[in-house]
Amino acid sequence: MNFFKKIAGYQDCREIKKYCEVCGSLVKNPYYAFIISLRGLIFTKNNNIQQVDELNKKVYLKDGGSLSYSFSLDENNDVLGITHRSNEHLLCSERCEDNYHNSIKKMVWSPEIYKKTDSLDIKEVCFYPLGLTGIKKDKDIKKCEICGDKYPSLGRSWSEFKIIDKNSVYGKYNERPDVDLNHYPFVLSGLSEKNKEGLLYAYKIDSNSIKRNFCSYDCAFFSSKQNNSLITVDSVLEKDRLGFIVPETEDFNFDLDNNIKHRPSFMHYL
Ligand SMILES: [Zn+2]
Ligand SMILES: [Zn+2]
Incomplete structure (x- = not known):
């Protein structure tokens, strides 16, 4: 039916640590x-x-x-x-x-x-x-497809796209990357004002997506790694921008010195 791996039961909730979307602290009581x-x-x-x-x-x-x-x-x-x-x-x-x-x-x-x-x-x-x-x-009560936790939802929307091709190139912050953007429309990295040079990742994704229910950035990241997928999420908190989670998201946040471990890369809607 789809390319996403069937998950054999829900992941043990204790395995997936969840982090506050504002301060990055470990979430003990959601x-x-x-x-x-x-x-x-x-x-x-x-x-x-x-x-x-x-x-x-x-x-x-x-x-x-x-x-x-x-x-x-x-x-x-x-x-x-x-x-x-x-x-x-x-x-x-x-x-x-x-x-x-x-x-x-x-x-x-x-x-x-x-x-x-x-x-x-x-x-x-x-x-x-x-x-x-x-x-x-x-509010709807939804069930996270990864950890199985129930969570109240006001309609945050997650879409998962299969990554069909990926490339990494060396590049500089705020400079056009040396990749064919027609082939790889999404380029993400952990580069910033402080960390100006390094690897950029370019992605080509399938045009079809699947709507998913995730309780947190952390469960979405788990799914992205497991399925080699790019996940989009809308975020009012992040100034109404669209976020992207990929298997490299944890590395990007590490490079960015960001303690919200699985914070998506955010872009303005086009
Ligand atoms: Zn917090
Ligand atoms: Zn979850």
């Missing part, structure tokens, strides 16, 4: 943070708002249009949010989530903004991650 990015805001006190349909999460405008929303940012439904992407992230503790939120820019808007507009397109303004504390949103 704590999932739910983080979403916003595409837009709706200000329901604006004169153009006719009605808020809470059941169907729709706002009707006096000019005849309507807007769909995902959740309310306050008790009175004065400000409604439109979700861009929503993810679960494995962290070591609630305190680590607090540290993360304190380290990023907070979204602020004038309390009078509703007088000027009925809605705001966030994607055009800036990217703002937002914690889901206090916001009710349904």
Whole structure:
């Protein structure tokens, strides 16, 4: 049915160490943070708002249009949010989530903004991650295909692609690698500002992918090594970028001095 090796039972959970996606500490008691990015805001006190349909999460405008929303940012439904992407992230503790939120820019808007507009397109303004504390949103319970642990999911999406050809070349940070990018569209490495020269890895992948359920970067990395595959994952926490996990990911993070052992290489969506 597919190229992925059948796993004989789940891996012993104790075998796979999992690391916090924020600080890199070993995770002893899994704590999932739910983080979403916003595409837009709706200000329901604006004169153009006719009605808020809470059941169907729709706002009707006096000019005849309507807007769909995902959740309310306050008790009175004065400000409604439109979700861009929503993810679960494995962290070591609630305190680590607090540290993360304190380290990023907070979204602020004038309390009078509703007088000027009925809605705001966030994607055009800036990217703002937002914690889901206090916001009710349904979570699915999924089962990790590697360790068998159950985890709450807000829709983080993992796709696994078979690597059909791979090459490594010596190269420099921020310089075009000496590989045929038509043949190898993905080039990843552990090179950085500090570690300017070394090996780059170039990958050609199968065009078909399989959707997978993984609880952590660490289980995804396990699968990548086992199946010789490239795994993509979307990440709101990492500024809404797309991450790549390959069998060399642990080496890349070692070279990068990154204590999040299996942190993906992140790129902006094209
Ligand atoms: Zn942590
Ligand atoms: Zn797992």
